[in-house]
Amino acid sequence: MTTTAVTSAGIASEAPRSDFGRVLAQRERRFAAALLAPAFLALLATTTFPLLFLVYTSAFRMDLAMPFTNGFVGFENYQVLLSDERFWASLLVSLVYTGSTVALQVIIGLALALLVMDMKRGQGWFRVIAILPVVLSPAVVGMIWRTFMLAPEFGIVDFLAINAGLGSKNWLGDPTLAMVSVIAIHTWQWTPFAFMVLLASLASLPEDIYEAARLDRASAWQRFRRITLPLLRPAIVMVIIMRTMVALTAFAAIFTVTAGGPGTATEILNLYAYRKSFTELSIGYGSALAVALLIVTIIISGLLFAMRRAK
Amino acid sequence: MPSFKPTRRTLLKTGTAAAAFATFAPAFLRQAAAQDADLAPYKSAQIDWQQVSGETITVAVIPASYFENLITLAPQFKALTGIDVRFEKIPPAQIRQKSVIDLTSKTGTYATHAADPMYYALYAANKWVEPLDTYLADKSLTDPAWFKLDDIIPAWRRANGIDGKLYGMPYDGEVTIQVYRKDLYDAKGLKPADTLEAYMSNAAALNTPNDRVWGAALRGVAGAGQNMYIYPSIFREFGGDWMKGGKLAVNGPEAEAALAWYVDVMKKYAPTAAANWNWPDIADAFSQGTVASYIDAHSSASVINNPEKSKVIGKVAYARWPKGPSGKRTTSIWNWGFPINSALPEKKRKATWLFIQWAASAETQARTAHKFAGPTKRSGVNRTSVWKDPDYIKLMNGFGENFVEVTMGALQEDTDVDWRPRVPQWPAIGDTMATAIQSALSGQATIKAALDDAQRRIEPMMRG
Numbered sequence: 216m217t218t219t220a221v222t223s224a225g226i227a228s229e230a231p232r233s234d235f236g237r238v239l240a241q242r243e244r245r246f247a248a249a250l251l252a253p254a255f256l257a258l259l260a261t262t263t264f265p266l267l268f269l270v271y272t273s274a275f276r277m278d279l280a281m282p283f284t285n286g287f288v289g290f291e292n293y294q295v296l297l298s299d300e301r302f303w304a305s306l307l308v309s310l311v312y313t314g315s316t317v318a319l320q321v322i323i324g325l326a327l328a329l330l331v332m333d334m335k336r337g338q339g340w341f342r343v344i345a346i347l348p349v350v351l352s353p354a355v356v357g358m359i360w361r362t363f364m365l366a367p368e369f370g371i372v373d374f375l376a377i378n379a380g381l382g383s384k385n386w387l388g389d390p391t392l393a394m395v396s397v398i399a400i401h402t403w404q405w406t407p408f409a410f411m412v413l414l415a416s417l418a419s420l421p422e423d424i425y426e427a428a429r430l431d432r433a434s435a436w437q438r439f440r441r442i443t444l445p446l447l448r449p450a451i452v453m454v455i456i457m458r459t460m461v462a463l464t465a466f467a468a469i470f471t472v473t474a475g476g477p478g479t480a481t482e483i484l485n486l487y488a489y490r491k492s493f494t495e496l497s498i499g500y501g502s503a504l505a506v507a508l509l510i511v512t513i514i515i516s517g518l519l520f521a522m523r524r525a526k
Numbered sequence: 527m528p529s530f531k532p533t534r535r536t537l538l539k540t541g542t543a544a545a546a547f548a549t550f551a552p553a554f555l556r557q558a559a560a561q562d563a564d565l566a567p568y569k570s571a572q573i574d575w576q577q578v579s580g581e582t583i584t585v586a587v588i589p590a591s592y593f594e595n596l597i598t599l600a601p602q603f604k605a606l607t608g609i610d611v612r613f614e615k616i617p618p619a620q621i622r623q624k625s626v627i628d629l630t631s632k633t634g635t636y637a638t639h640a641a642d643p644m645y646y647a648l649y650a651a652n653k654w655v656e657p658l659d660t661y662l663a664d665k666s667l668t669d670p671a672w673f674k675l676d677d678i679i680p681a682w683r684r685a686n687g688i689d690g691k692l693y694g695m696p697y698d699g700e701v702t703i704q705v706y707r708k709d710l711y712d713a714k715g716l717k718p719a720d721t722l723e724a725y726m727s728n729a730a731a732l733n734t735p736n737d738r739v740w741g742a743a744l745r746g747v748a749g750a751g752q753n754m755y756i757y758p759s760i761f762r763e764f765g766g767d768w769m770k771g772g773k774l775a776v777n778g779p780e781a782e783a784a785l786a787w788y789v790d791v792m793k794k795y796a797p798t799a800a801a802n803w804n805w806p807d808i809a810d811a812f813s814q815g816t817v818a819s820y821i822d823a824h825s826s827a828s829v830i831n832n833p834e835k836s837k838v839i840g841k842v843a844y845a846r847w848p849k850g851p852s853g854k855r856t857t858s859i860w861n862w863g864f865p866i867n868s869a870l871p872e873k874k875r876k877a878t879w880l881f882i883q884w885a886a887s888a889e890t891q892a893r894t895a896h897k898f899a900g901p902t903k904r905s906g907v908n909r910t911s912v913w914k915d916p917d918y919i920k921l922m923n924g925f926g927e928n929f930v931e932v933t934m935g936a937l938q939e940d941t942d943v944d945w946r947p948r949v950p951q952w953p954a955i956g957d958t959m960a961t962a963i964q965s966a967l968s969g970q971a972t973i974k975a976a977l978d979d980a981q982r983r984i985e986p987m988m989r990g
């Protein structure tokens with residue numbers, strides 16, 4: 216409050232001096248607008264327009280297999296969607312996938328960060344190695360897991376499972392195991408992100424509080440519960456928000472690993488929308504599904520942001 | 527002593543010369559190849575090959591040796607017609623989507639593309655491609671006595687036709703056959719299966735996972751071109767009819783029996799991993815000696831006979847599909863055909879037709895197969911006359927005993943135009959069925975539940 220008062224007072228005192236300043240400021244604004252315009256227009260053309268077009272398309276029946284039935288249908292696609300079992304099933308899969316991958320990423324990432332903080336040597340190396348999965352393309356990660364790691368009889372994970380006495384498992388062919396596998400893959404790839412962010416925030420925590428806590432004979436667990444966690448809260452919430460938005464719209468890794476299979480066991484909403492639009496060629500209904508995913512993502516991130524502001 | 531001191535100028539000179547050579551050398555070589563090639567067999571056709579000289583067309587193909595061979599011969603086509611052909615290679619997984627997007631938007635990007643026979647119903651319903659009969663009947667464009675349409679494998683022409691009209695000219699195709707390890711079969715005194723029952727019992731007899739040999743393998747991965755490529759044959763052999771009383775039906779007792787047979791073979795006698803396998807994976811496993819038999823495309827023979835990778839060369843033999851309870855054998859009628867994009871202006875359509883006629887002609891088929899200079903020859907030529915050519919037969923029988931006999935037998939007797947439901951909604955139906963088959967295989971749903979669910983999902987797709 217005080218700062219705004221000061222600046223406006225400053226301007227007010229300068230204004231009468233001449234109109235020149237005002238003209239200059241106006242020119243400045245125009246110049247800024249001109250500089251901004253190309254980027255703004257490009258953004259409008261590449262993001263806002265397609266988004267509006269998607270919403271527009273979702274109000275049509277656009278079925279390439281039966282062009283003679285195409286036309287405006289209003290909310291019919293959404294009515295169909297509400298009674299579409301596969302939509303609800305894929306929404307559930309999406310939520311399970313998102314919830315479990317984000318929780319695992321934060322828990323494992325935090326554990327790793329705490330562990331690495333106490334490392335005296337080799338911290339740099341550990342960070343470099345840990346970041347490697349993040350820089351890989353999800354499609355490549357999917358292919359590697361599908362062929363080298365999870366293939367029954369031939370893959371590394373299955374080899375380990377056999378040697379551990381668990382026996383050969385059909386990792387991607389069994390509905391439950393396939394879900395576990397895609398969650399594990401996503402967690403494997405993206406935990407380093409949470410780890411890096413949390414490690415950076417851990418490093419910035421003030422040491423004196425801990426010292427005071429130690430003098431007060433707080434146990435390690437108490438220090439973690441009462442000091443580390445509350446201080447890390449903003450970072451953790453930020454990680455949760457960012458990872459949730461990405462997990463909800465994940466596509467490439469699941470598409471290459473299971474393509475939603477076996478059956479529809481790992482078919483997230485995104486994948487269902489893709490299949491409806493581009494495999495079944497029902498573009499209108501596919502668009503409605505994409506809009507539904509958009510709404511779900513907005514609601515969930517809205518809730519998370521509200522959570523962040525609360526307290 | 528005079529020494530060579532490169533200055534900036536000499537460097538520029540030699541550099542430019544080298545660059546010029548690098549740019550033009552391939553063109554020179556291609557031109558030389560084109561001039562060397564004898565165009566007389568083409569010129570005997572009573573048409574003016576040069577009538578739309580100067581046109582440029584783009585053709586989308588998949589990266590496969592049978593198209594690579596054709597691309598190599600393109601300079602000959604240019605010399606013959608004066609038409610430039612630009613080839614775009616698109617992987618099979620994307621070529622359908624890309625061409626559908628091109629056809630809907632009517633941009634005419636691809637004058638023709640390697641088309642999936644199951645898509646002609648969709649193409650024809652939207653009038654995206656031209657019926658070829660007008661081109662075939664036009665005396666200025668086609669010399670029927672030279673082109674000999676009847677020589678092209680009839681099953682593939684039927685597969686690419688809708689209501690008796692041809693929409694795509696078959697270029698290369700395949701049939702599905704049994705491929706088996708002769709040595710393993712002989713050791714147990716087994717004969718290649720004549721019935722689906724016998725196929726199962728053969729697989730049971732040879733299945734010894736502890737020695738890393740499995741009895742059989744079929745395509746397991748979900749997809750209209752994967753598990754929904756092999757299952758339709760079984761469905762038809764069990765007496766299934768896709769269009770029962772004019773209404774598309776994918777469930778029912780025949781479908782349940784067919785899917786049960788498939789799931790049985792896969793669960794009991796195939797490697798667990800086969801649930802995610804497509805044909806290259808099956809052929810790889812077979813060539814490593816871990817699979818005793820599989821049923822898939824005859825063209826996979828080139829993989830299992832690859833001297834660099836295969837451990838089973840000389841131990842392979844072939845047989846036609848085992849008969850189903852209905853007494854029928856049903857093979858795939860898959861082929862890559864070339865349609866003409868309707869969005870093109872007339873001159874380009876003519877140019878496209880000339881290209882298609884050239885590619886599908888007996889001469890080009892031979893020049894891309896046994897007469898091809900490169901190392902990879904084609905196994906899916908489109909003409910009966912080439913299949914009867916002694917040179918071609920000799921080449922093909924290098925894949926193992928009775929290869930040609932079995933392939934021709936399957937082509938002539940086991941083809942079935944209603945192998946898969948030929949309706950415009952096929953992309954959606956194929957995907958739905960693929961998902962259903964996989965959920966039955968993985969145990970996500972029972973066989974009956976999976977098929978009934980597929981039927982429930984397919985019904986609204988068929989309603990206008």
